[in-house]
Amino acid sequence: MTRQGTCPVAHGPAGLPVIGDAIPYFRDPLTYTLRMQERDSVVSVKLPLPFVQVTEPEAIERVLRTNPDNYVRGKLYRGFSGVMGSGLLTLDTDQWRRPRRAVQPAFSPERVRGNAREAVGAVEEVIRRWTAHADSGVVVDVAPDLMDVASRVLGMALISRDLSGTDYARASAIANKVIYNRTIMALPTMIPAFVPTRYHRERRWANRVLDDIVHGVIRSRRAGGECGDDAAGQLLGAGLSEAEVSDNLRTLLLAGSDTTGQALAWTMYELARHPQARRAVEREVDEVLLGQAPAPDQLGELVQTTAAINEALRLHPPVWQFPRDAVEPDSLAGREVPAGTTVLLSVYGTHRSPEHWSDPDTYDPRRFLDDTQNKRHKHAFLPFGGGRRMCIGKGLAMATLVTAVAMLSQRYRLRLSGTHTVRSGHYVTLFPSGGISAVVQERT
Numbered sequence: 001m002t003r004q005g006t007c008p009v010a011h012g013p014a015g016l017p018v019i020g021d022a023i024p025y026f027r028d029p030l031t032y033t034l035r036m037q038e039r040d041s042v043v044s045v046k047l048p049l050p051f052v053q054v055t056e057p058e059a060i061e062r063v064l065r066t067n068p069d070n071y072v073r074g075k076l077y078r079g080f081s082g083v084m085g086s087g088l089l090t091l092d093t094d095q096w097r098r099p100r101r102a103v104q105p106a107f108s109p110e111r112v113r114g115n116a117r118e119a120v121g122a123v124e125e126v127i128r129r130w131t132a133h134a135d136s137g138v139v140v141d142v143a144p145d146l147m148d149v150a151s152r153v154l155g156m157a158l159i160s161r162d163l164s165g166t167d168y169a170r171a172s173a174i175a176n177k178v179i180y181n182r183t184i185m186a187l188p189t190m191i192p193a194f195v196p197t198r199y200h201r202e203r204r205w206a207n208r209v210l211d212d213i214v215h216g217v218i219r220s221r222r223a224g225g226e227c228g229d230d231a232a233g234q235l236l237g238a239g240l241s242e243a244e245v246s247d248n249l250r251t252l253l254l255a256g257s258d259t260t261g262q263a264l265a266w267t268m269y270e271l272a273r274h275p276q277a278r279r280a281v282e283r284e285v286d287e288v289l290l291g292q293a294p295a296p297d298q299l300g301e302l303v304q305t306t307a308a309i310n311e312a313l314r315l316h317p318p319v320w321q322f323p324r325d326a327v328e329p330d331s332l333a334g335r336e337v338p339a340g341t342t343v344l345l346s347v348y349g350t351h352r353s354p355e356h357w358s359d360p361d362t363y364d365p366r367r368f369l370d371d372t373q374n375k376r377h378k379h380a381f382l383p384f385g386g387g388r389r390m391c392i393g394k395g396l397a398m399a400t401l402v403t404a405v406a407m408l409s410q411r412y413r414l415r416l417s418g419t420h421t422v423r424s425g426h427y428v429t430l431f432p433s434g435g436i437s438a439v440v441q442e443r444t
């Protein structure tokens with residue numbers, strides 16, 4: 001029985017007994033997402049866990065903003081806890097409010113301005129490295145350098161420590177894979193932990209690296225008697241237990257750098273492929289910055305640069321899907337969703353929906369500059385989520401990205417290696433699989 005005025009959710013393919021449609025999904029989940037979206041913007045699939053994929057902005061708004069009490073983090077997010085502990089990302093039913101309130105001052109506009117200055121230093125370091133091989137014609141993978149920018153800024157914002165060039169980035173990438181495997185894939189995790197597979201070895205190593213960072217900070221702050229005003233300091237100063245501080249720091253360390261580093265890599269990649277968009281960014285940074293590094297106050301003036309980043313976030317949303325479980329039955333865009341349903345909000349599918357984006361697969365930052373953006377549903381673009389659990393690091397991420405794209409565009413152009421096509425890798429985040437091979441050229 002459905003409620004009056006609603007209809008049942010459309011079904012995806014039944015697939016095989018037990019495993020459902022797992023094979024085509026795991027072969028290429030991004031294509032699968034778009035194929036299911038063609039069936040409906042609220043559609044049930046079985047992989048083998050059953051869930052409802054949602055790409056309808058009105059339905060997304062209901063889950064995140066207008067009826068959020070009905071949607072808990074749920075079964076899939078439980079898989080995150082084994083890696084992140086019980087931190088802000090995984091906590092539910094009001095338990096999230098205390099750590100969110102505690103750490104919020106570390107993400108205030110004033111702090112973000114300081115982080116933007118840190119980003120200038122981080123990009124200058126990359127510029128020093130790139131100067132060494134610019135114009136040599138040598139093809140390099142630029143992705144690790146871009147990841148370093150994110151690691152340095154995030155490390156300073158969270159624990160006042162430069163984490164670039166340490167094991168942190170690799171540990172974070174491994175954690176990203178482990179979380180995905182624990183939640184959606186569940187395959188390598190079926191092998192008992194004592195079996196010395198590469199997967200388990202890497203998982204343990206990454207865990208140790210993150211533990212050392214987190215416990216090192218907590219120990220040294222307690223020993224020094226001063227909490228500090230970074231994220232670690234705010235958590236320690238709010239009187240949270242040692243476990244709460246540690247789990248929340250771990251969560252922030254894992255949520256912040258892969259996402260930002262990948263967004264930067266995707267933006268530089270798309271600008272390298274789209275000369276018109278690249279020239280618009282170059283013109284803007286030349287006119288606004290007059291050859292200087294951006295001051296925090298100038299970031300808002302860099303509208304072409306911001307549009308170039310938003311368009312990369314649309315096509316390659318680092319967090320490409322995230323789940324909730326329905327507590328009570330609900331209606332999502334006219335479809336009946338029973339209690340207990342796992343809804344998977346597909347950022348990727350929503351961002352490529354032909355109903356909400358014209359020519360959705362084309363990179364065109366102008367769509368974030370003209371007035372079509374005012375006509376679009378607000379939840380058709382959700383790289384940072386939405387509602388009260390919207391990403392806490394959005395300001396920090398955008399300040400880092402605008403600073404980095406602007407400074408790199410002042411100096412360099414990337415010429416992609418002709419033989420190298422960048423495909424999307426996908427764990428919890430979408431990443432340029434195999435990196436971004438390019439020749440770095442000085443702008444003349």
Ligand code: HEM
Nearest residue numbers: 089255256259260263319322383384385389391392393397
């Ligand atoms: C481009 C970079 C980033 C992207 C695309 C991104 C994306 C997201 C998304 C989609 C969510 C919502 C998840 C949900 O509702 O289930 C989220 C939440 C979160 N993000 Fe980010 N994020 C980015 C950067 C950061 C940074 C820099 C930090 C921290 C320093 C961070 C920390 C968090 C935390 C703690 C949450 C959970 C907030 C809560 O539930 O109250 N993120 N992020």
